[in-house]
Amino acid sequence: MTTQGPVAARGAAVQGRAAAPDADAVPPEASPVRRRAPIGRLLRAEVRWIFRRPRTLAVLGLLVLLPVITGVAVDLTLDGATAAPVDAGPGGAPGAGGGPPIFVTMATSAFVLPLGSLMTLLMLLLPLTVAMAAGDALAGEQSHGALRGWLLAPVSRGRLLLVKTVGVLVVALVAAGLVVTSGLVTGFLLAGTDGLVSMSGTELSVGGVLWRLAVAVAWATIYLMAVGAVALAISASTEHPMLVVVGVLGGLIVSVVLMQIPALDWLHPYLLPSSLTSLVDLIRDPVSFDGLVEGAFRAVCYLVIGLSVAYARLTTRDG
Amino acid sequence: MTAARAGAAVPEARNGSGTALAARTRGLRKVYRGTVAVDGVDLEVPEGAVVGMLGPNGSGKTTTIRMLLGLVEPTEGEIELLGMPMPRSADRVLPHVGALVEGPGFHPFLSGRENLQRLAAAEPLLSGRELDGAVSAALERVGLADAARRKYRAYSLGMKQRLGLASALLVPRRLVVLDEPTNGLDPAGTQEVRRIIAELQANGVTVLVSSHLLAEVEATCTHVVVLNQGVVVAQGALDDLLESGSPTLFVSTPDGASAVDALRDHRIPARLAPDGVRVDITTTAPATVIETLVRAGARVDEARRERAGLEDAFARLTHDVGELVGELDPDEPELVR
Numbered sequence: 001m002t003t004q005g006p007v008a009a010r011g012a013a014v015q016g017r018a019a020a021p022d023a024d025a026v027p028p029e030a031s032p033v034r035r036r037a038p039i040g041r042l043l044r045a046e047v048r049w050i051f052r053r054p055r056t057l058a059v060l061g062l063l064v065l066l067p068v069i070t071g072v073a074v075d076l077t078l079d080g081a082t083a084a085p086v087d088a089g090p091g092g093a094p095g096a097g098g099g100p101p102i103f104v105t106m107a108t109s110a111f112v113l114p115l116g117s118l119m120t121l122l123m124l125l126l127p128l129t130v131a132m133a134a135g136d137a138l139a140g141e142q143s144h145g146a147l148r149g150w151l152l153a154p155v156s157r158g159r160l161l162l163v164k165t166v167g168v169l170v171v172a173l174v175a176a177g178l179v180v181t182s183g184l185v186t187g188f189l190l191a192g193t194d195g196l197v198s199m200s201g202t203e204l205s206v207g208g209v210l211w212r213l214a215v216a217v218a219w220a221t222i223y224l225m226a227v228g229a230v231a232l233a234i235s236a237s238t239e240h241p242m243l244v245v246v247g248v249l250g251g252l253i254v255s256v257v258l259m260q261i262p263a264l265d266w267l268h269p270y271l272l273p274s275s276l277t278s279l280v281d282l283i284r285d286p287v288s289f290d291g292l293v294e295g296a297f298r299a300v301c302y303l304v305i306g307l308s309v310a311y312a313r314l315t316t317r318d319g
Numbered sequence: 320m321t322a323a324r325a326g327a328a329v330p331e332a333r334n335g336s337g338t339a340l341a342a343r344t345r346g347l348r349k350v351y352r353g354t355v356a357v358d359g360v361d362l363e364v365p366e367g368a369v370v371g372m373l374g375p376n377g378s379g380k381t382t383t384i385r386m387l388l389g390l391v392e393p394t395e396g397e398i399e400l401l402g403m404p405m406p407r408s409a410d411r412v413l414p415h416v417g418a419l420v421e422g423p424g425f426h427p428f429l430s431g432r433e434n435l436q437r438l439a440a441a442e443p444l445l446s447g448r449e450l451d452g453a454v455s456a457a458l459e460r461v462g463l464a465d466a467a468r469r470k471y472r473a474y475s476l477g478m479k480q481r482l483g484l485a486s487a488l489l490v491p492r493r494l495v496v497l498d499e500p501t502n503g504l505d506p507a508g509t510q511e512v513r514r515i516i517a518e519l520q521a522n523g524v525t526v527l528v529s530s531h532l533l534a535e536v537e538a539t540c541t542h543v544v545v546l547n548q549g550v551v552v553a554q555g556a557l558d559d560l561l562e563s564g565s566p567t568l569f570v571s572t573p574d575g576a577s578a579v580d581a582l583r584d585h586r587i588p589a590r591l592a593p594d595g596v597r598v599d600i601t602t603t604a605p606a607t608v609i610e611t612l613v614r615a616g617a618r619v620d621e622a623r624r625e626r627a628g629l630e631d632a633f634a635r636l637t638h639d640v641g642e643l644v645g646e647l648d649p650d651e652p653e654l655v656r
Binding site: 035036037038041042044045048049052053054144145146147148149150151152153154155156316318 | 385388389390391392409410413414416418420421422423424425426427428429433436437438440441442443444445447486
């Protein structure tokens with residue numbers, strides 16, 4: 001039933017058009033060459049996007065505020081009743097960083113306030129921040145249909161994961177850095193350079209405090225990246241960013257519960273939050289690095305496993 | 320309808336040279352958890368053509384497009400895009416392909432311009448200096464220049480769709496794939512999409528556009544692929560597809576009902592139409608039809624051959640037209656097959 005005539009004519013017309021490309025058309029005979037968008041440009045676009053997101057800004061603002069609130073509250077309490085033992089640290093986590101004797105005397109110092117805040121916030125709020133960023137990075141983008149735009153550009157899935165991981169790393173670093181900076185500034189304003197004393201009783205120079213805090217931020221970033229890698233693995237497997245946050249926080253809470261059970265002490269070295277207590281070692285003089293190194297090693301294990309799973313999920317998932 | 324069956328019309332284009340097809344699939348199949356979404360699709364998109372992909376919702380249009388673009392791994396089958404295998408050559412091919420798939424995907428808290436800048440940053444063919452210019456040009460082209468600074472959240476459905484179109488046009492492309500580009504657009508917006516498609520074609524760009532709007536495809540496309548339930552039921556040049564339908568004779572008569580009865584008595588397929596009858600003249604000569612009518616005493620005022628519209632062709636090709644009721648004229652009498 002088909003007449004071949006019109007087809008041939010139509011085909012010829014099409015050929016004719018294609019053979020005479022206009023100025024802004026790519027010559028059809030040019031064979032496509034492998035080209036990629038520079039990675040720096042992708043990273044810049046990613047970081048800009050992260051810090052334009054309202055909820056990122058909200059949670060970062062909260063992280064800046066909490067050490068200030070803690071410092072002011074403790075300061076007022078100390079002024080009121082110097083003798084009363086005070087639980088320091090935002091959220092008042094007992095035992096998170098030494099006992100009352102230290103915190104009573106130097107809770108508002110420019111050394112203990114930032115470190116105490118960091119230790120307390122590392123339990124839930126900082127992991128939450130990182131999990132949120134990781135959830136938005138893949139699952140959130142996917143649910144908006146925005147991930148497709150980059151996949152079609154194209155950005156290979158390996159590079160996509162690299163960019164997203166760096167994005168989460170930036171959030172972890174900025175979040176930990178903000179907490180410590182905010183605590184440090186608040187401490188200086190409230191107590192000046194008073195109370196810069198180690199748990200071992202030695203006086204610390206401002207420089208000694210600063211490098212200890214820098215180590216604390218770096219260590220916290222590694223710890224948070226372990227959380228972030230697991231979050232990215234979940235994020236690569238779902239379209240619901242909320243699921244990522246719930247999964248990560250749920251995992252951390254379960255880990256902490258398991259750590260309370262002595263019968264499971266063989267399991268404790270494998271649980272990520274086991275590392276948290278080692279941050280206290282930075283208050284000692286000289287600093288004992290054993291626990292910090294072990295914690296960093298544990299975090300790197302989580303990081304490698306998390307990113308491997310994320311890569312496997314991302315490369316096999318439908319875009 | 321076997322005449323327009325897959326491939327019948329296109330070998331002409333393929334015989335020309337190896338690069339004459341902008342996209343081609345062989346035995347493409349996709350199974351989602353036991354559900355066959357696409358089955359044995361042999362798609363051929365001639366270079367320089369505007370190919371309309373037509374089918375009811377759930378007929379496999381979007382799945383086919385997603386596989387073409389390497390977003391989804393096919394269960395079986397081969398894909399060639401711009402002469403290179405997909406998804407293996409995605410990094411070489413995709414920079415030359417613009418696509419709007421499954422509606423626009425943007426971030427609500429960024430402005431239209433910022434959203435496009437984010438996408439432009441990932442375009443391999445744009446150098447750093449060209450980014451801003453390319454974004455402005457794309458916004459201008461889809462008529463969003465004035466709304467570029469507004470948050471995407473505040474955009475209307477039509478503006479969102481335009482922004483999606485702009486992202487496909489950031490770079491001069493060799494192939495542009497548009498999935499339901501006129502969704503949510505008002506008539507003026509629809510006209511604009513048609514204009515953009517015509518412009519692309521004039522520049523030698525191949526366009527693959529999926530739609531469930533028949534008129535849309537009829538107005539803009541040179542070629543048509545009809546999908547139904549994951550299978551290609553027809554593809555080829557639009558003109559051929561329209562020709563390939565059973566030829567029809569429209570007989571204007573005031574005695575419609577008795578005319579249909581008389582024709583059916585003589586085993587001539589016919590159906591009632593407003594002001595007359597439509598007669599299938601695939602196996603019967605028009606003269607015989609008129610003779611039969613006159614003998615049966617029906618008054619014949621006028622008789623003329625009709626070229627079937629795409630709507631008729633489509634209804635013929637897809638048995639299940641339930642999905643398209645909205646697009647089909649509800650007064651249209653049922654087709655006699």
